[in-house]
Every structure is written in structure tokens, then in C-alpha cells.
Amino acid sequence: MGDTFFWDDTGDIIRVLARQFGILNANCCDTCCGEEVSLVQSHIIIEIDRRTNPSMQEVARSLGMDITTFSRQIKTLESRRLVTRCQDPGDKRINLLKLTPEGVQVKQQINNRMKEYLELLFSELTEFERDTVVRSVRLLSRAMEKTGICCLR
Amino acid sequence: MGDTFFWDDTGDIIRVLARQFGILNANCCDTCCGEEVSLVQSHIIIEIDRRTNPSMQEVARSLGMDITTFSRQIKTLESRRLVTRCQDPGDKRINLLKLTPEGVQVKQQINNRMKEYLELLFSELTEFERDTVVRSVRLLSRAMEKTGICCLR
DNA sequence: TTGTTTTACTTGACTTTTGCAAGTTTTTAT
DNA sequence: ATAAAAACTTGCAAAAGTCAAGTAAAACAA
Known part of the structure; x- marks a missing residue:
């Protein structure tokens, strides 16, 4: 860390x-x-x-x-x-x-x-990488909701 | 797909x-x-x-x-x-x-x-998830560079 | 070589977007 | 009942963005 x-x-x-x-x-x-x-x-x-x-x-x-x-x-x-x-x-x-x-x-x-753009972008990745990315995006999204990190002023 | x-x-x-x-x-x-x-x-x-x-x-x-x-x-x-x-x-x-x-x-x-924010955010994730996310971010970044997707006008 | 085009930027004159302060109206709290 | 707070709206000034036009240097073409 x-x-x-x-x-x-x-x-x-x-x-x-x-x-x-x-x-x-x-x-x-x-x-x-x-x-x-x-x-x-x-x-x-x-x-x-x-x-x-x-x-x-x-x-x-x-x-x-x-x-x-x-x-x-x-x-x-x-x-x-x-x-x-x-x-x-x-x-x-x-x-x-x-x-x-x-x-x-x-x-x-x-x-x-x-969606078109994403498909193009994701076509650069292997099936496995794609899954990794999608999973990560969800993880981040959930983590952000939990911490409420983005909107503190 | x-x-x-x-x-x-x-x-x-x-x-x-x-x-x-x-x-x-x-x-x-x-x-x-x-x-x-x-x-x-x-x-x-x-x-x-x-x-x-x-x-x-x-x-x-x-x-x-x-x-x-x-x-x-x-x-x-x-x-x-x-x-x-x-x-x-x-x-x-x-x-x-x-x-x-x-x-x-x-x-x-x-x-x-x-970095502070990211550490807070990442503290919501397990070690494994963290690795997944970091790897994904790099994958996306590289894919984007390859496709030059972002800046087409 | 000379003239034309292209490239890399700058400037002027807008329009749009944003943010703070101050105001209105409605609700909540005392 | 009065004060304080919440949910917006509006005025005004600053920031950011766009379009058109201009300058200067480089590349290209005859």
C-alpha cells in the first residue's frame, strides 16, 4: 500500500x-x-x-x-x-x-x-480482459457509492 | 457480445x-x-x-x-x-x-x-479486487491509446 | 526560385456556462 | 408565532468555449 x-x-x-x-x-x-x-x-x-x-x-x-x-x-x-x-x-x-x-x-x-464506441474499444481486449474490465467498473462504482467520495465539498 | x-x-x-x-x-x-x-x-x-x-x-x-x-x-x-x-x-x-x-x-x-481519495476508495476493496481494478485501468488506457477513440471529431 | 498551400499558433469578438450573493416561498423547529 | 432552514430562482460578473480572421514559418509544386 x-x-x-x-x-x-x-x-x-x-x-x-x-x-x-x-x-x-x-x-x-x-x-x-x-x-x-x-x-x-x-x-x-x-x-x-x-x-x-x-x-x-x-x-x-x-x-x-x-x-x-x-x-x-x-x-x-x-x-x-x-x-x-x-x-x-x-x-x-x-x-x-x-x-x-x-x-x-x-x-x-x-x-x-x-455502445458502438465501447464495442470498438473492447474489441482491443480479449474475452478475459473484457470481463476483468467490466467487473472492475462495477466494483469501482459500488465503492464510490459507499464512500460517497466524489461529491464532498 | x-x-x-x-x-x-x-x-x-x-x-x-x-x-x-x-x-x-x-x-x-x-x-x-x-x-x-x-x-x-x-x-x-x-x-x-x-x-x-x-x-x-x-x-x-x-x-x-x-x-x-x-x-x-x-x-x-x-x-x-x-x-x-x-x-x-x-x-x-x-x-x-x-x-x-x-x-x-x-x-x-x-x-x-x-492519492488520499484513491486510498480511501480502494480501502473498500479486497486486495484481489484492487489488483483487478488496477489491471483494468491499465488495459482500458492502453486500448484507448490504440483506438485513439476519444479524440475523433 | 517563386508562388501556393499547409501548419502552428494568436487575437478579436462574440456566446455559453458557471458561481456567488441575494431573494422568494415553503417547511421545520422552538 | 417567530426564527431558522431548505429548495429553488434571478442578477451579475468571471471563466471558458467558439468562430472568423490574421501572422509567421515550413512544405510543396511549377
């Missing part, structure tokens, strides 16, 4: 990977469909889809976004009819978010494009 | 992970040191460090950044004395980039902070 070289290196690689997947994602958004969806907007769409009727706070926090920026993004997405807002019946302060059918469709298209 | 559910899911997880590592990285920049370094600036610094005397084009391309934005960022970083530029002796059009000692230090500090 005290192996400095090892950690330095891994940290670097992870950072670069994260950046590159970001670019990849952005490309998917650009090229997937007529709809112009920015990278952050795609994240918002994905996150709304992953949750069930989340509040704005909930989504904004999970994305590590400032609520004010988020508020404006939602306004945009709403005007493009990709997302709808409705008041929480139990608490009038809260807006619950949902994807419109178009929103779902956009999400699907981004996903498909991503 | 035709397992739709599998791929959909993996794509989602990777996207979310990439986002979260981005946030993580941004947090590292915010909290690591007195120096105020934005996320993009940290990526630039890291990328310059990873290469040996890269040109501006080289770094900008690898980060998927517009050269004009990049040019201005370098100007800023130069004025903060984190990066230096010098003319390529063989081709006067080209500016070669290098981190200053301060730049290296900033990079180190961001790295250390990242």
Missing part, C-alpha cells in the same frame, strides 16, 4: 481515463442525434433516468453541480421538452424531475452511440 | 464513473493547495508532465480541446509561472511546453490529494 510509484501512476491513469471518457461522451452527444445536447446535459439526463422522480437537489448533488447552474440547465432542458418538472405534492418547495418520451429517446441515442 | 442489457448497463456505469472521477479531480484541485487551478488547467498540467516537451497542438489534441482555448489557457498558466514555452529549434512555428518547478509541485500536490 505504501508503494508510491504504483499509486502515482494509477492516479494519473485514472485521471486521464476519466478525461478521455468525458471527451468520448461529449462526442457521443455531438454526433448521436439532431438534438444538441451538451456533456453536462447528457449527465443530467442520465442521472434523472437512473433515479425515480428525483428532486432537483438530489440530481444536482449527485452530479456535484451547483444548484444555480443546475436550475438553469433544467430550464433549458424543459424548454426543449426533454425534461418535465412537477411540484412534489407533499412539499411545494420541491420540483420532481422526469424525462419526457423525447428525453428518453435522446438518452437512448446517446447510449447507442456510446 | 449481443447482450444488450449488459452493454447498456456498462455504458451507463462508465459514464457515471467518468463524471465522478471528474468531480473528484476537481475537488482535488480546489482543496490541494493555495494555487487556484481549474479542472481543465489540471488536465493540461498533467498532460504536459506525461509527455516530454510536447508542442501545443499535441497537448491540445490529446485533451480534445480547441487550440484557441488552449492557447489562452497556456498564456494564463505561463503568467502564473506554472508552465514555460520555448520555440522548437527545428521549427520556429512550434512552441514546446514544459512545467516549471512550481508547476511540477502543483502537479504533485494534486496527485497527493488524489
Whole structure:
């Protein structure tokens, strides 16, 4: 665990990977469909889809976004009819978010494009390596959820 | 390979992970040191460090950044004395980039902070899982370099 | 050699995105 | 009932990104 070289290196690689997947994602958004969806907007769409009727706070926090920026993004997405807002019946302060059918469709298209890229990327790997990678991604994802590491401010 | 559910899911997880590592990285920049370094600036610094005397084009391309934005960022970083530029002796059009000692230090500090987070994150995993993850990260990184997948425009 | 094209960057003039401060409305706590 | 907190929204200023145009050096072609 005290192996400095090892950690330095891994940290670097992870950072670069994260950046590159970001670019990849952005490309998917650009090229997937007529709809112009920015990278952050795609994240918002994905996150709304992953949750069930989340509040704005909930989504904004999970994305590590400032609520004010988020508020404006939602306004945009709403005007493009990709997302709808409705008041929480139990608490009038809260807006619950949902994807419109178009929103779902956009999400699907981004996903498909991503899938193409991933297939290309994974074609570089052997069956065994592929499994390793998929397992790892899940492990990391779960670990991150547990530690809540990403969103501390 | 035709397992739709599998791929959909993996794509989602990777996207979310990439986002979260981005946030993580941004947090590292915010909290690591007195120096105020934005996320993009940290990526630039890291990328310059990873290469040996890269040109501006080289770094900008690898980060998927517009050269004009990049040019201005370098100007800023130069004025903060984190990066230096010098003319390529063989081709006067080209500016070669290098981190200053301060730049290296900033990079180190961001790295250390990242290391702390990673250790926390990895403490959720068993020794075996940790190895799996580290191996995967390298595999992905290499595969991405091969396909050049990230930066196609 | 000379003229044309390409490459590597810079600058100007925008538009978009973001973040802080301050405000509104509703809920919770005292 | 009053104060404090939570969930947003809006104003404003700074940061980042884009497009068009420009400079200077290198590569290429006649």
C-alpha cells in the first residue's frame, strides 16, 4: 500500500481515463442525434433516468453541480421538452424531475452511440480482459457509492 | 457480445464513473493547495508532465480541446509561472511546453490529494479486487491509446 | 526560385456556462 | 408565532468555449 510509484501512476491513469471518457461522451452527444445536447446535459439526463422522480437537489448533488447552474440547465432542458418538472405534492418547495418520451429517446441515442464506441474499444481486449474490465467498473462504482467520495465539498 | 442489457448497463456505469472521477479531480484541485487551478488547467498540467516537451497542438489534441482555448489557457498558466514555452529549434512555428518547478509541485500536490481519495476508495476493496481494478485501468488506457477513440471529431 | 498551400499558433469578438450573493416561498423547529 | 432552514430562482460578473480572421514559418509544386 505504501508503494508510491504504483499509486502515482494509477492516479494519473485514472485521471486521464476519466478525461478521455468525458471527451468520448461529449462526442457521443455531438454526433448521436439532431438534438444538441451538451456533456453536462447528457449527465443530467442520465442521472434523472437512473433515479425515480428525483428532486432537483438530489440530481444536482449527485452530479456535484451547483444548484444555480443546475436550475438553469433544467430550464433549458424543459424548454426543449426533454425534461418535465412537477411540484412534489407533499412539499411545494420541491420540483420532481422526469424525462419526457423525447428525453428518453435522446438518452437512448446517446447510449447507442456510446455502445458502438465501447464495442470498438473492447474489441482491443480479449474475452478475459473484457470481463476483468467490466467487473472492475462495477466494483469501482459500488465503492464510490459507499464512500460517497466524489461529491464532498 | 449481443447482450444488450449488459452493454447498456456498462455504458451507463462508465459514464457515471467518468463524471465522478471528474468531480473528484476537481475537488482535488480546489482543496490541494493555495494555487487556484481549474479542472481543465489540471488536465493540461498533467498532460504536459506525461509527455516530454510536447508542442501545443499535441497537448491540445490529446485533451480534445480547441487550440484557441488552449492557447489562452497556456498564456494564463505561463503568467502564473506554472508552465514555460520555448520555440522548437527545428521549427520556429512550434512552441514546446514544459512545467516549471512550481508547476511540477502543483502537479504533485494534486496527485497527493488524489492519492488520499484513491486510498480511501480502494480501502473498500479486497486486495484481489484492487489488483483487478488496477489491471483494468491499465488495459482500458492502453486500448484507448490504440483506438485513439476519444479524440475523433 | 517563386508562388501556393499547409501548419502552428494568436487575437478579436462574440456566446455559453458557471458561481456567488441575494431573494422568494415553503417547511421545520422552538 | 417567530426564527431558522431548505429548495429553488434571478442578477451579475468571471471563466471558458467558439468562430472568423490574421501572422509567421515550413512544405510543396511549377
